[in-house]
Amino acid sequence: MSGQAALRGAIVAGLAADPALLALIGGPRIHDGAPRGCPHPxxxxxxxxxxxxxxxxxxxxxxxxxxxxxxxxxxxxxxxxILDAIEAALPTLAAHLVGHRLIHIADPVSRSERLRNGRTWRGRLSVRIVTEPLA
Incomplete structure (x- = not known):
């Protein structure tokens, strides 16, 4: 499995395992490509x-x-x-990373904006993560 695929899986699994985040979003609404009509947030x-x-x-x-x-x-x-809860959960991703090791998480940057439809807010957490394959 590629490092990127492993990391994407670890992010989804790690965030879905965080009770504080799940309480904020009302359940396991964490997706690598959200389905159409997904309830907010x-x-x-x-x-x-x-x-x-x-x-x-x-x-x-x-x-x-x-x-x-x-x-x-x-x-x-x-x-x-929710962005704060995600940032707090990032260190737990290492436990969900398959075939790779999490080396470093750095430079978290948060941003929020209202979308053009005027009723939806989008937040974005950008972060840099270094991984290496297990020997």
Whole structure:
């Protein structure tokens, strides 16, 4: 399994195992591609960009990951609380990473904005994660 696929699975599984996050979103609404009509609020894995750490494949990878939160509350408070819970849960991802080791999580950046439809808030947590394959 590629490092990116393993990391995507670990993010979904790790966040779905976090009781504080699940309480905020009303259940296991964490998706790598949210289904159409998914009830709000929910968490969705956004862009994932992966680069090799060195010229040698198998030495490790660094991933730039975006995690999105969508909410239909009148203000951005719900999005902010969910983004905080996601950031707090990131260190637990290591326990869900299959075939790879989590080396480093860094540079979390949060952003929230109202979408053009005027009723949906989108939050985004961008983070950099370094992984390496298990020997």
């Amino acid at each position: 929910f968490v969705e894995l956004g862009a994932v960009e992966t680069r090799l750490l060195t010229a040698e494949r198998g030495e490790g990878e660094r991933h730039a990951v975006d995690i999105h939160v969508l909410s239909r509350r009148p203000a951005r408070g719900e999005v902010a609380a």
